[in-house]
Amino acid sequence: MNRVTVAPQFQFRNGVLHAENIPLTRLAQEFGTPLYVYSRQALNEAWKSYRQAVGQRNVLVCYGMKANSNLAVLNEFKNLGAGFDIVSGGELARALAIGADPHKIVFSGVGKQAWEMQAALKAGVKCFNVESEAELARLAQVANQAGAIAAVSLRVNPDVDAKTHPYISTGLKENKFGIAIEQALAVYQRAATLPGIKVLGVDCHIGSQITEVAPYLDALDKLLALIEALAQAGIAIEHLDLGGGIGIRYTDETLLSPTVLLDAVFERLEAHGLGHLQVVLEPGRSLVGNAGVLLTSVEYLKHSEAKNFAIVDAAMNDLIRPTLYGAWHDVEPVAPRTESATLAYDIVGPICESGDWLARDRQLAIKQGDLLAIMSAGAYAFAMASQYNTRPRAAEIMVDGDQVHVVRPRETLASLFDSESVLPS
Numbered sequence: 001m002n003r004v005t006v007a008p009q010f011q012f013r014n015g016v017l018h019a020e021n022i023p024l025t026r027l028a029q030e031f032g033t034p035l036y037v038y039s040r041q042a043l044n045e046a047w048k049s050y051r052q053a054v055g056q057r058n059v060l061v062c063y064g065m066k067a068n069s070n071l072a073v074l075n076e077f078k079n080l081g082a083g084f085d086i087v088s089g090g091e092l093a094r095a096l097a098i099g100a101d102p103h104k105i106v107f108s109g110v111g112k113q114a115w116e117m118q119a120a121l122k123a124g125v126k127c128f129n130v131e132s133e134a135e136l137a138r139l140a141q142v143a144n145q146a147g148a149i150a151a152v153s154l155r156v157n158p159d160v161d162a163k164t165h166p167y168i169s170t171g172l173k174e175n176k177f178g179i180a181i182e183q184a185l186a187v188y189q190r191a192a193t194l195p196g197i198k199v200l201g202v203d204c205h206i207g208s209q210i211t212e213v214a215p216y217l218d219a220l221d222k223l224l225a226l227i228e229a230l231a232q233a234g235i236a237i238e239h240l241d242l243g244g245g246i247g248i249r250y251t252d253e254t255l256l257s258p259t260v261l262l263d264a265v266f267e268r269l270e271a272h273g274l275g276h277l278q279v280v281l282e283p284g285r286s287l288v289g290n291a292g293v294l295l296t297s298v299e300y301l302k303h304s305e306a307k308n309f310a311i312v313d314a315a316m317n318d319l320i321r322p323t324l325y326g327a328w329h330d331v332e333p334v335a336p337r338t339e340s341a342t343l344a345y346d347i348v349g350p351i352c353e354s355g356d357w358l359a360r361d362r363q364l365a366i367k368q369g370d371l372l373a374i375m376s377a378g379a380y381a382f383a384m385a386s387q388y389n390t391r392p393r394a395a396e397i398m399v400d401g402d403q404v405h406v407v408r409p410r411e412t413l414a415s416l417f418d419s420e421s422v423l424p425s
C-alpha cells in the first residue's frame, strides 16, 4: 500500500512519489539534486480555500511573499487575483516585475528605509503598515518631499500569545513588532494631524504557523476596542488588516481553515456594527507551504555507536527551518524500499556545522544513492536559502500536470563569486 503524504499534490503512484503527474525520480535525474519542486495545482488549491472562505465579503488577500517570492509563484497568485504583502524594496521590485496592481500592495516591516518608502510611494501602494512613531515621522517627511500622501495603518502589537514557536510569534509585547496597543490611540491622533499622512486602517500580525482561532479573536477584540476609541476621537478607518499566520500540516497538526477564521471575524465585526470594513489578510505559509518539496540524494550512510547518519546533498543553506526553529519536516524516500533494514537516521548535510541537520531520528529503510523528499518545503525554504560554504542555491521547478518548468535554474559556481574582486598588488 502506498503511504499517504501531508501534501495532496505529492503522492505515491506505483511505489514512486510524484509531483502531480511527474515522478520525482525523473526530475532528480534531469535536473540533479538538491532540487526544489513546486506544484502549480497546489498553489491553486490553496488559493481556492481562501477564495471560498471570502465568498461575497469584502476581503483583500495579500500574499505574504516572504514565504516564497519566486516570480512564477507571484505571477500565479497575481493572476488568481491576489494582492501582495511586501516587507522590502526588493519585494516591491519583484511585485512590480510581475505587473502586480500597486493598489493591492500593503507594505509591512519594522525597519523601512527612506528609499524603500520613496519607491513604494512612487509605485502607489495601497497602504503602509507603520510599526513605530519614528517610522511614521519618517514616512510623513518622505511623503511631503515627494508631494505624495501615504495611506497608513498602524501595526498594533496587541500582546496576545499566538501559541506558536517563540521565534515566529510576533504579537507579544516583548516582540520588536508593532506599536503597543496602549500607545496606539495617541499615535493615531498624531498620524491624523500629520501632513503627508492619511489614516486608512488598523493592522496586526500576531505570528506564524497558528492552528487555533482563539489568538486571532483575542487580538481582534483588542483591535475592536481601539477602533471604537478611534471613532470617538473622530478617526474613521476603512480596513482592518489581520496579517497572516494560518498554519499548515507538517505532520499531524489540526488546521485552522480560512473559512473558520473569516466567519468568526465577520461575526464579531457585525456584532460591533463594523461589517462594512474591508478585511485584509496576509497569508504566506498557508498558500505555499505544502506546494513544495526539497529533493535530496543520500551521499553516504554512516553508522556510529551513538547514531546513524544519512549524509545528503541538501543542507542548512537550502533549508534552515529545522536547525533554526527545531522545525519538523516529514522525510519520504521517493522510491521506498522494503528489503533494507529500517534504522533511525539523522538526516544531515555536508556543511561544516553540527547544526546542519534536516531531520532527526527518522525510521528509514534507505541505501546510499537513494532519493529523499523533504516535505512541506514550499514556504520559508528556498526563500531563506543562502550560499554558505559556497554552495550554489538549488534549482526551482514548477510542475503543472504533465508539464515541467524550470522557474529558477541552479546557480553556477562562477556566479557565486564573479562580482568579487581581489585587491591590487
Ligand SMILES: Cc1ncc(COP(=O)(O)O)c(C=O)c1O
Pocket: 064, 067, 085, 108, 109, 205, 207, 208, 209, 243, 244, 245, 246, 282, 283, 284, 285, 286
Ligand atoms: C507582517 C507579516 N505579514 C504576513 C506574514 C505571513 O505570515 P504566514 O506565512 O505565517 O502566513 C508575516 C510572516 O510571519 C508577517 O511578518
Ligand SMILES: N[C@@H](CCCC[NH3+])C(=O)O
Pocket: 066, 168, 208, 209, 321, 379, 380
Ligand atoms: N521563517 C519562519 C516564519 C517567519 C514568518 C515571518 N514573519 C518559518 O519558517 O516558519
